[in-house]
Amino acid sequence: MLSTLNKYRAAFSVGLQSNLVYRVNFAIRGFFSFFHLIVVFILWGSAYAGSPVIGGFSFAQTFTYFVALIVVQFMIGAFNEDYQISEEIRNGLINQFLLKPVNYFAYRFSIYLSARLVTGLLILLPLVVLFPLLKDHLTIPLDGWRLAVGLPALVMSAFIQFGIAYCFGLMSFWFLEIQGLVILSMAIESVLGGQIFPLDLLPDWLFRVSQYLPYYYQMYFPVAIFTGRLNDPAAALAGLGIQAGWVFIILATGQILWRRGLRLHTAVGG
């Protein structure tokens, strides 16, 4: 048990080091995310100028939602994990894992965790620097239940984020090029995951449908709990149940794809 943990701790530490090399790239990316916040601020600020409440929420609540979305994205979002996995399959690097007593999912997940540790900490930097500018437009509810339900939701969101990227990466066993598919799914995720607008502003029936899709639990769900867009503890608990179901389905799909994919895989060269 301990030796198993040690194996993945080593992967985690290698991942940490290689991600620290790219800290400047991540910092630049974080910086541009805040440029995106200026767009959000101007667009939604103008929309709110006409009506002080939109969908039952104030401007501060909506703006807080978008700020939290960026922070959560850097903390748990899958950045290019699908691409990395796809590359390892395509150029045969994956072969080494087939010969060693290493679980590929656990190995990749350790690296994902280390990467998110780096980016999650890096995003706090611009946040702290810009806080004096932002603080007048932020409003964070401080109920205890939000933490109790929000944290498990956040952890499960991380599994969904990584799980989807893992499944897309494994598609490379079947397709040569997955970049187009990935970006196509990103477009769907960005809408149904609530990155373009808070999902609760959708027509009611569409909002209810979205609650049964995995995208809802990728980002919107924990963020809505923390920023006060979801205010019913009972509904949040029910959401947690559906989220757990999706985590199971996505991880199981990953396992199936891995087994089926390996059957097709041909290791060439030495």
Next chain:
Amino acid sequence: MNFAHYARIWLTSARYSIVRTLMFRGDFFVWALVELFWMTVNLLMISVIYRHTDSVAGWTKYEMMLLVGTSLLIQRFLMGFFWSSIFEMGRNIRSGNFDFFLAQPGNVMFMATTRKLDPDGLINSFVAMGVVAYSARQLGLHPGAADLALYALLVACGVIIHYSMLVLCIAPAFWITSAQGIEGSYFTLSEFSRLPRQAFKGLANVAFVWVLPVVVVSNAPASILLHGFDLRITGWLLGITALWFGLAVVVFHRGLRRYTSASS
């Protein structure tokens, strides 16, 4: 080196790109779908916002659709005609493959930035035109031939400005070698072009309306279509087009002098 010479070179590149696209039809289909989806995402956002409010900075829903459609149209043309070439330019500078362009029979900037055409972007420009036409219809606009010609001219100016901005975003590769991630800055800037000019106030107005051309690029053609000919707006856009294109040419050639290749 005359116009006909460059037109011939461009047509040859275009023909090559189209043949290549026909070889990878599946790819073409997926990427065209990707672009179509992203455009839909933008329009969806407008519809959702206008479900809850009637006006954003004084712009009604279909006025806003017309603005976003115009912005998407400019971006599609940029993607279709220049994106791949300019994006690869950054990598070529790093890898040394840029040498190849120095040996070609024509202006280096022209050769390096117009080599590849992306038919998927160009196909979607028709969808963007459809969005503009639909919004204009909903608004009851009946632009004459002169208005449409002026709109086309201003859209062309917009494409030139975006082209210049993109070249300026990639040109640092001549100095810092790795421009990876910098091209993302262009996309962030282009987000601003989907907002109405009236929404910018204070510092944002100075930065994004006056200093950077991102807002005017889409607002000028849209407002010409909405409110008719305006000498001030037209003059402004023509002026900054010349300015930004000039700047891109100067910076590119300064960078070119720094280029040392990467021979082994």
